[in-house]
Amino acid sequence: MPPGPFPPADLSPGSVIDADRAAIAVGEAVGDEAGVETLRCNVVFTPSGRAGTVSAGTTVLDAARDLGVDLDSVCGGRGICGRCQIVPSMGSFPKWAITARADALSSPGATETAYGGRRPLGADARLGCQARVCADLVVDVPPESQLHGPVVRKSIDVGDIALDPLSTLHAVTVPPPTLDERRGLAQIVIDCVAAEWGVRLAGILPGALAELHASVAAGTPDDAGNRLVTVAVRWSGPEPSERNGMVAAVWPGVVTAALGVAIDIGSTTVAGHLTDLHSGEVLASAGRMNPQIRLGEDLMSRVSYVMMNPGGAPELTALVRDALAALIAELCADAGLEPASVLEVVLVGNPIMIHIALGIDPTPLGQAPFTLATDAAVELDGSELDLPCSAARVYVGPAIAGHVGADAAAAVLAGGPHRDEAITLLVDVGTNAEIVLGSSNGLWAASSPTGPAFEGAQISCGQRATPGAIERVRIDPTTWTPRVRVIGCDLWSDEPGFAEAIERQVAAGSRSAAAGVTGICGSGIIEVIAEMYLAGVLCADGVIVAPPSGGERATRVISEGRTSSFVLYEPPEGTGGPTITITQNDVRAIQLAKAALRAGIDLLCERAGIAAPDRVQLAGAFGAHIDPVRAMVLGLIGDCDPDAVCSVGNAAGTGAVRALLSGSQRAEMERVVRDIRKIETATEPRFQELFVAAMALPHATAPSPRLSTVIELPERTDPGASGGARSDRSPRRSRQRRRR
Known part of the structure; x- marks a missing residue:
């Protein structure tokens, strides 16, 4: 049975409601089979527009389940998790022929008044599991209360997708053991989930079984000796209606945070995002350098390292797994949460990176026909990758081909x-x-x-995109005078205050008193080569043009034997720092x-x-x-x-x-x-x-x-002409040319 956010309840027209639970304001009186009169109230949920009638005294959470409305709950209606918050709408609603008054819901009771969960009650919000319907009512379910609602986005835009998590949380009460009980504890927990949530599970995973007795024993007790625990359920299967559930973990008390981590294993950077699987909110994002860089800067060099060094593959695997574990711990620490609460991990990356992370020999990808060990998605437990979240399932995305991997597949999904x-x-x-x-x-x-090269490597003054790196370039086509902008400073180099600002801002960012313009990063490299071509510093075949002797242009080009370099940036006198030049070899790279x-x-x-x-x-x-x-x-x-x-x-x-x-x-x-x-x-x-x-x-x-x-390009010259043939003219300047 697929996961559902609501516990079971009897919402039949004949259900009996205690008189002290609700004051009946308006509604339609109907009789049940025993002849007891029960009032029915009209309820409309927005934004879904689902509507129907329920017995007066029914909780809003039960009404939502009865009408098929997506309203989240982890604690099973105990008023603990705060995920079922709703906002009643008051006034006249001709569309539904409803006039909703302030007394359409019961007054807050002791449980609701004392609520102090991790998610505070919003303005005018009520707990759906505690508020009872007393009269005709219109109720708004905010996005953060919808288990399958639109994603709440932070720092990364995943678009408008419907949440469909493969791990869910269910708080249940486990009765104390007795001598007459023939069931094992695992089956007791599974039966509790079925009884309290209407969810039937297929079994329990080994990792959860190992900790089961200790987790239940540490559960929150009540007067009867029952233990309140939270059961994490892992679902598998193609469609929600066809999925099977297994107990993935059992935690004492009520746990409201079902966490997931998505990680892109890049050859240069390992980047991850920690999310709440119930709300879709991105709780933290972080990245770190891939430690494999010290053994090879690009993918093929790492394959070569494995080929040439016995034990090289396990070494690379250990490095990336350590980085994954450290990144997950960092993300959870940033959000103030425990890695043990992570239930889902998704990994994407280039096939070589994925092979290494999974401990698979990457050398077949270093030569034709570049055969993958598998192009299908892979699933395994977090413990198999030495991750600090043993209850997590790790999903490794499918690859397209030998050098087009799960990262490209994920990019297609996003784009x-x-x-x-x-x-x-x-x-x-x-x-x-x-x-x-x-x-x-x-x-x-x-x-x-x-x-x-696009990341700054193989470029004489290249560097990664860090404070002090040139990221924007413009070159005057008449004088060849460049101006630049660097990461960490919003001013262009020809604007007043640039020198002071770059020293102050970049020094603070790099913790170095001598910081300044330190190099050029990828976006700056693109711009400087394009600008050199537009200004006439480069000809179409990429050769740096020798300018006429004398004049301003001559000061920008340095002759280096048979080749030349272009002076992009010179630090102000007395400030220190390197002179940034673009060499002929840089252009070729x-x-x-x-x-x-x-x-x-x-x-x-x-x-x-x-x-x-x-x-x-x-x-x-x-x-x-x-x-x-x-x-x-x-x-x-x-x-x-x-x-x-x-x-x-x-x-x-x-x-x-x-x-x-x-x-x-x-x-x-x-x-x-x-x-x-x-x-x-x-x-x-x-x-x-x-x-x-x-x-x-x-x-x-x-x-x-x-x-x-949009921009005037230099006139093409005869391919056989010398690169210097264009040096005696300046390219025309277009009115539409973008200089900012």
Whole structure:
């Protein structure tokens, strides 16, 4: 039987109500089989609009269950958990022919008056399990009181999904043992859940069984020796009506927090979100560096480490599992909760990261045909991954193919290209870019080996996105004078007070008195290469132009033998800090990375038979800070309407949270993944041709008519001409050019 938020009760027309429980104001008198007259009251629940009649004296919680209204409860109507809060609506409601008065509900009793649970009573709110219907009534059920209601969002936007948790809590009273009792304690608890909640369970999991006696013995006692405990139930099965439930944990007293953690295991960062499975609220978010970085910065280097070092695989596995355990502990500490309350964990990530986390040899993914151990979703207990939540079930999302993993599947779930007829390009840029293209008519996917250049690695002054890193760049096309903006300061470098602000703000952020502009991060790298091309510092093939001797331009370019460097930032005299330059090798590294990404995109477009997508979604922290116009100038993505390019944030993490909060979302992700067509760029002959063409800025052959409507591009030169052929002219300045 599927999970339900309400305990059972007799709501038949003949149910007997004690006279001292309710003062009957209005209603319709009916007779039961014994001839006892019982009044019926009209009740309407908003926002669902469900309506019906119930016997006067019925609790609002029981009325909600009788009418099929989604009203949460963990304590089973004991007035402890506070999850069944409702707000009565007073006044005239012609739509339902109801006039609701203040006496339509019973006055607060001793239990409700003394309530002091973790969730305080809101303004005008009542406890649905204690408030009794006395007359015709309109009741509002707020979102936070709906078990399957819309998600309450914080720090991460998962969209409007209906909560469908696969772990639920049920408080029950367990009778004291007797010599005549033939049932084991596990069966007694299971029978209590059936009797008090109308929920039939299939059994108990081994982890819960081991602690069962101690948990019940520590339960809250009453005068009869009964013990109040909370039973955590884990559900499995494709659809709610077909799911089976097992006891996953038994905790003493009433526990109201059913927690879940969604984690995206990135090659650089491990990021997680702690949520309340009953409300969908994100309670805490945190991230930490993946400790495997010290053994290899990108995915292939970690596979190489396993190949070349005996015991390398267990070492990498231990590192990532330690990071997962520490992250869960940190998230729970931030929310003031215990890791033992975590019942669900969802993990997504690149296939290599997932293989390592599960203790599976990743080396087959290091060479063709890149065979996965499994592309299906995997479920296991938290203890199997050494997590500090032994009662938790860990759900590892399905993979699409050898290098398009569960993180891409989660990003698709969040971005939703399969739900729309518009053709969407979803790009998650990392050391291995994952690309999905398509619509409700079908999806294609590919991965491109972009390497770590976009994250600051392989760049002479590159760094991660931390205070002091240059994130925005503009270059004057006449003088080649640059201006920059850095993380930690809202001022541009040519604005008054920049020097003082950067020293003060960045020093505080880095705890270093000598802090200043320290390097350039991914979004800044995109912008500086694009701006260098727009200003004429770079020609289309990526060569830094030698300026005429003398003049302001000459001060910006430093000759280094056969190559040159562009001076992007010089610290003010006397302030210290490095001079930030962009070398010819830096430009080449970015060209190689962007060409790999662009070739993958172009290959998918060819397979889909389209020239360009209708819209582009840039995922990840990198995508959140990219200027779409500069990305198109670089040629990172094809020519499209810049207004149709948007950031979807941490799409993989968002999809993981959606899968955490809803079993239906997991089923949708698994269903979509099965139908995605994977294009393997590593073995596709056409990929190399597209890669070579994509090396140029913005592209060797593809025109940019849409981009040209918002920014003026330099005129193309003869491909055989010298890079210096453009040095004697300044590119024209467009009135539409965006300088902010």
